[in-house]
Structures are given as structure tokens and as C-alpha cells.
Amino acid sequence: MHIRTRFAPSPTGFIHLGNLRSALYPWAFARHNKGDFILRIEDTDLERSTQEAVDVIIKGMSWLGLDLDEGPIYQMQRIDRYREVVKQMLESGLAYPCYMSEDELNQLRDQQMANKEKPRYNGLWRPEPGKTLPPVPEGVNPVIRFKNPIGGSVIWNDAVKGQIEISNDELDDLVIARPDGTPTYNFCVVIDDMDMKITHVIRGDDHVNNTPRQINIMKALGGTPPIYAHLPTVLNDSGEKMSKRNGAMSVRDYQKAGYLPEAILNYLARLGWSHGDAEVFTKEQFVGWFDLESLGRSPAQHNPEKLLWLNHQYIQNADPEKLAAATKPFAHDLGIDTEAGPDFVKVVGLLKDRANTLIEIAEGAKLFYLPAPDLSADQIKENIPESVVPALKDLVSAIASSESTKEGYAAAFKQVLAKHQLKMPALAMPVRYALFATTQTPAIDSVLVVLGKEEAIQRLSKVIH
Incomplete structure (x- = not known):
């Protein structure tokens, strides 16, 4: 049997995670079996269907990497x-x-x-x-x-x-x-599934009541019903059916919030399917493992914290260059000129281990692209104790003669701390403030690598002369 599956949404303006799960599973089943995956737009509801909604569906699927073999096929074009x-x-x-x-x-x-x-x-x-x-x-x-x-x-x-x-x-x-001759949903579905030679219908269990009607029509027309797999409902974090009315976010909202498509796909895959204890896996692994036998029978519940955790895992393990490319639009939205300052790939590489979303990386990157802080005498006095200034002077000299590496800068700090009998925070906090006018930054030796030796020395020198 040559496997042929389909995703058949109604284009009524909103596609949330529960909807996309109904696309992911038939896509994965088709890919696992080297079959065909078809997108069919069920747009016979003329009052509510819009091309804008179709575009949202197609863009959402494309963002997740759910490629098509056929479609989109529009029901209204088959009247x-x-x-x-x-x-x-x-x-x-x-x-x-x-x-x-x-x-x-x-x-x-x-x-x-x-x-x-x-x-x-x-x-x-x-x-x-x-x-x-x-x-x-x-x-x-x-x-x-x-x-x-x-x-x-x-x-x-x-x-x-x-x-x-x-x-x-x-x-x-x-x-x-209907009286005007327009065909109804349950009828169109049957004709489409027959004409398109659909072998497996994988869809939400809100369609269970439609299935006997569709089977009867198909058999009356001499067709062989496909294999049906009805997926349990996806519940929101309050235990209600996921829907726009109940506060579900659209896929576009997750994209705008700085989620990676790989994380969304991984999360959706686990929202009603499992492979042993595997929690984090690639799209290729998912396709290789996917089968209908592993689909769950109980409703799956959306867990925003789990999704955020997964997104963090993918950000943490992402290739810095690819991650930087994905983060740039968010940085530009914040007014950051990623070409005027440190290498953006290095900045992203520094920030990614602590970030949950691409927006958090972009917000963290702002520090590195702002002008050097113009600190007043009062700010310097309040945040950089006079007793630490001799150590800062020695640190500038140590940095100047050290290798421009994390290890080199760490050694410079170690040398100065030992000489002045200081603990790391006593020196690192004033250094952070001198560099950025804030004490909240990633590890200071890594920050110096990204900011650059010359720029770091310039900024530190302003507060010790």
C-alpha cells in the first residue's frame, strides 16, 4: 500500500498548537512510510473562509518544516x-x-x-x-x-x-x-478522500461522529474506507479544550515570541505520542520512530512551562551561526545595529545558555551595542569603591598583556585578585559597571572576549583616571 495522508483545515483565521498537531502526525506517518502528504483546504464555509487564513496555515506549516507533496487543494475549486x-x-x-x-x-x-x-x-x-x-x-x-x-x-x-x-x-x-446546490462538509470529505486515494485519515476525535456517515457514503459509492486514527483532544493548561476562545495562542504568536520551530515540533510530537522516555529529539528521529501504535488514547494537556523548557534546550544546543541568524530580526526590532559592534554570532554564543527565547537573547545583546556608558562622578563613586581602583588599574595592565581568550582574561583576574587579596565579586562587579553601567552580565571573562580587548580597556580606563 502506498501511504497517502492529508491535513484538511478550515481556513477561518486561527491555527493553534492543537490544530497543527493534526497536521504533524499525518505528515510524520507519510514521511515514515515514504508516502504522500496532502494539504486540502476545506473552504466551503464561504462566510468564514478567507485567503488570509489560508496563508496563515501555509506559513505555519512551512515554519515547522511540514513539507507538502500535493496542495494546497481548495474544495471550492472542486465544486x-x-x-x-x-x-x-x-x-x-x-x-x-x-x-x-x-x-x-x-x-x-x-x-x-x-x-x-x-x-x-x-x-x-x-x-x-x-x-x-x-x-x-x-x-x-x-x-x-x-x-x-x-x-x-x-x-x-x-x-x-x-x-x-x-x-x-x-x-x-x-x-x-444545500438548496443553492453547495455541497456539505461530510459529503465533500468523502469525495476528496476517494479521489485523492487517501489511505489513512489521522484527525481529532471531534470527528468521530462524522466517521460513520462518511463510511456509509463512501461504501455506497463503491469506495474502500481509509484507516481512521482519531486523536484525543488537546486541553489547555486549565483543562479545557484548546481553542481561540479559551486563550490558545496562534502559531504565529509563538514565532513572534521567539520560539524555535524545532522546539515547537518536538513539543507537538510529545503532545499525544511517545517513544520510550525520549523528551528531546530531532525531526529526523521523530519521523524514524513514528507509528500509529504509539499514539496516546488520553487527552493531552498543554504545558507552557514544558514548552519553554524545550525551547531553552534547543537554544542552548543550537549552532551559534544559525541561532544568530534567527535572532537578528528580534535584535533589529529592538533597534540594535548588529553590524556596528561586536561579532553578533559571538554575542549570541555568549547569551544562549541563559536564554529561554530568541527575544531574551536579543534583549541581552543590547548591552554590547549601546555606546560606552558616560558615567557621572557620583555613579562612579557609588558603584566603584575607591579601594578597588588600584586593583582596576592593575587589571587594565594585565588585560592589555594577556591573550584575548577566556582563559587569558581569567588568568589576568586571578593574578590581580591574588595581588590585592580580593574575592572575585569585589572586582568583577565594578568591572561590569564600568563596562556597561550594570552589574548584571554573563561571566566577565567571556564578556571581555566578546566586547574586545581594546574596547574593554577604553571603558575601564575612564573610571580609573
């Missing part, structure tokens, strides 16, 4: 195909026109609920042998309904949930085309 199948179904008796008005349908449902019955269409316009249908009302465009099988059950072996059985008596005759 003629759907209408052709509806016509064939009418001609073959698989579907029929229903003239029941919305008011009549509402009255029927109200009556059924009053009788404590399940609300459902009663088959009034369903043609049966020997049955006389009501007279066709004038000027009414009918909906088209699928003739759902009567009796028996729909049974499928869900790759996540196990065997599921739904009685056909629970299903009424589904509307497959």
Missing part, C-alpha cells in the same frame, strides 16, 4: 466534481431531494425533544417502494439527502480508539447538498 457526484447519486437512487422547510424541520425537532426522542429527520421525503410522497411545493429549492442504510451497524477499527460500532438507526439521512 463541479461534487455536483457531478450528487447528480449521479440522485440518478442511481443513493440520494433524493427533500423539500422539508427549515420551519418544518424545527417543529419536528421540537416535538421529538418534547417526546424525549433524539432529534432527527423523519424520512418524510425519502422514496421507498409503495410509498406516496407529499406533493412537491412550488418555488422551493430542495436539499439533497443521502439514503443512509436502514438497520445494521457501521464498524471500524480505529487505530487509536480500537473498534467502534455505531448503529445505522442512530443516523438519519444526511444533507449532502
Whole structure:
């Protein structure tokens, strides 16, 4: 079997982590099995679908590296195909026109609920042998309904949930085309999955109730249903279903907040799937390990702290050059001219071990690109004790004659501390303040390497003369 999977979102303006997980797993399954991954845009909801929302979906997937083999394929561009199948179904008796008005349908449902019955269409316009249908009302465009099988059950072996059985008596005759001829979601999905030869449908378990209807339509059309895998819901950190309404962040928000795509992908992978105790892994490892058997059956809960921890791991272990390239846009947003000052790659390499996001690196980098501080006499007096000035003078000389390496500067500090009988903080804090007008910096020997010997000596000299 040549594996073909799909991600089929509705472009309604927002794509959060739970949505993207529904793209990640079919993508990984296709890649693991050297199959095809297809993006299908289900845009038949004309009132809510926008091209802007489509662009958000495509950019989000591209940012995560979820490459496509086919698509995006738009349902609205396939309307003629759907209408052709509806016509064939009418001609073959698989579907029929229903003239029941919305008011009549509402009255029927109200009556059924009053009788404590399940609300459902009663088959009034369903043609049966020997049955006389009501007279066709004038000027009414009918909906088209699928003739759902009567009796028996729909049974499928869900790759996540196990065997599921739904009685056909629970299903009424589904509307497959609206009065204006526009096809409905459950019908389009079936035609698309058949035409695109989809072998595995991996999607959220909010679609479980749609599956028996889709299977019945597909079988009626002579198709073979794909293998279904319904993923448990993703809950937010409050235990509610993740959604925009419940405060979920869009993928674009995470990108703007300085998260790395590798960290997001790793996090999403673990949000309902596992491989032993592996917590941090590459995209290639994930694809190599992925199978449907390892998908979890319980709802996964979003954990912002875990995501931030993962992002830190990826930043900490990233190649400094690649990390610098990813950080530059954030630095530029803060007004930093990364070309006017120390080597930005070295600055990023210095800051990355302490940062959780790219924004934190950019904010930390500001120190190295600000002009040398113009300290007042009062600032110098308050932050650089007179008793330390002789040690600072010796330190300037030691730095001048040392190697421009972390080890060289560390040796210079050690030599001066020993001579003046000082502890490291007593000297390092005034040095930090002289260099940057703050005492909060990374390790001072590493800072000197990045700032540069000449610049460091210039700044220190200002406070000792």
C-alpha cells in the first residue's frame, strides 16, 4: 500500500498548537512510510473562509518544516466534481431531494425533544417502494439527502480508539447538498478522500461522529474506507479544550515570541505520542520512530512551562551561526545595529545558555551595542569603591598583556585578585559597571572576549583616571 495522508483545515483565521498537531502526525506517518502528504483546504464555509487564513496555515506549516507533496487543494475549486457526484447519486437512487422547510424541520425537532426522542429527520421525503410522497411545493429549492442504510451497524477499527460500532438507526439521512446546490462538509470529505486515494485519515476525535456517515457514503459509492486514527483532544493548561476562545495562542504568536520551530515540533510530537522516555529529539528521529501504535488514547494537556523548557534546550544546543541568524530580526526590532559592534554570532554564543527565547537573547545583546556608558562622578563613586581602583588599574595592565581568550582574561583576574587579596565579586562587579553601567552580565571573562580587548580597556580606563 502506498501511504497517502492529508491535513484538511478550515481556513477561518486561527491555527493553534492543537490544530497543527493534526497536521504533524499525518505528515510524520507519510514521511515514515515514504508516502504522500496532502494539504486540502476545506473552504466551503464561504462566510468564514478567507485567503488570509489560508496563508496563515501555509506559513505555519512551512515554519515547522511540514513539507507538502500535493496542495494546497481548495474544495471550492472542486465544486463541479461534487455536483457531478450528487447528480449521479440522485440518478442511481443513493440520494433524493427533500423539500422539508427549515420551519418544518424545527417543529419536528421540537416535538421529538418534547417526546424525549433524539432529534432527527423523519424520512418524510425519502422514496421507498409503495410509498406516496407529499406533493412537491412550488418555488422551493430542495436539499439533497443521502439514503443512509436502514438497520445494521457501521464498524471500524480505529487505530487509536480500537473498534467502534455505531448503529445505522442512530443516523438519519444526511444533507449532502444545500438548496443553492453547495455541497456539505461530510459529503465533500468523502469525495476528496476517494479521489485523492487517501489511505489513512489521522484527525481529532471531534470527528468521530462524522466517521460513520462518511463510511456509509463512501461504501455506497463503491469506495474502500481509509484507516481512521482519531486523536484525543488537546486541553489547555486549565483543562479545557484548546481553542481561540479559551486563550490558545496562534502559531504565529509563538514565532513572534521567539520560539524555535524545532522546539515547537518536538513539543507537538510529545503532545499525544511517545517513544520510550525520549523528551528531546530531532525531526529526523521523530519521523524514524513514528507509528500509529504509539499514539496516546488520553487527552493531552498543554504545558507552557514544558514548552519553554524545550525551547531553552534547543537554544542552548543550537549552532551559534544559525541561532544568530534567527535572532537578528528580534535584535533589529529592538533597534540594535548588529553590524556596528561586536561579532553578533559571538554575542549570541555568549547569551544562549541563559536564554529561554530568541527575544531574551536579543534583549541581552543590547548591552554590547549601546555606546560606552558616560558615567557621572557620583555613579562612579557609588558603584566603584575607591579601594578597588588600584586593583582596576592593575587589571587594565594585565588585560592589555594577556591573550584575548577566556582563559587569558581569567588568568589576568586571578593574578590581580591574588595581588590585592580580593574575592572575585569585589572586582568583577565594578568591572561590569564600568563596562556597561550594570552589574548584571554573563561571566566577565567571556564578556571581555566578546566586547574586545581594546574596547574593554577604553571603558575601564575612564573610571580609573
